[in-house]
Amino acid sequence: MIEAVAAMSSVLSELQALAGSAVAPAADGARPEAVGAGEAATPSFASVLQTALDQLDGNIAQAQNQAHAFAAGDKDIPLSDVMVSLEQANLSLQLAAGVRDKVVAAYTNIMNMPV
Numbered sequence: 001m002i003e004a005v006a007a008m009s010s011v012l013s014e015l016q017a018l019a020g021s022a023v024a025p026a027a028d029g030a031r032p033e034a035v036g037a038g039e040a041a042t043p044s045f046a047s048v049l050q051t052a053l054d055q056l057d058g059n060i061a062q063a064q065n066q067a068h069a070f071a072a073g074d075k076d077i078p079l080s081d082v083m084v085s086l087e088q089a090n091l092s093l094q095l096a097a098g099v100r101d102k103v104v105a106a107y108t109n110i111m112n113m114p115v
Contacts, residue, residue: 056092063089 043051063085070082 053096056096059085059092060089 063082066077066082066085070077070079
């Protein structure tokens with residue numbers, strides 16, 4: 001699986017986990033306590049998003065480095081590998097742009113909701 005697709009899949013699973021664990025706030029304003037003290041802390045949305053963007057950046061940089069090495073005459077890199085890495089980077093970027101569009105649309109919908 002392409003790394004960016006795996007990263008976006010992990011972001012989606014994190015969002016689903018957050019949506020599944022969402023609870024109504026208590027009437028007295030107290031926050032619910034953690035389920036178990038021994039549980040590992042779940043990563044924040046910002047850290048998951050940063051990881052996904054770092055993987056996207058790494059895919060693009062790797063594809064660009066392979067393309068430059070091939071163009072410079074490196075015989076160890078076959079053209080097929082260069083083309084596959086460039087296409088993976090392209091698909092990763094398209095996926096990230098699609099996710100960005102969905103997040104912006106969701107944000108816009110939430111901001112336009114009457115209170």
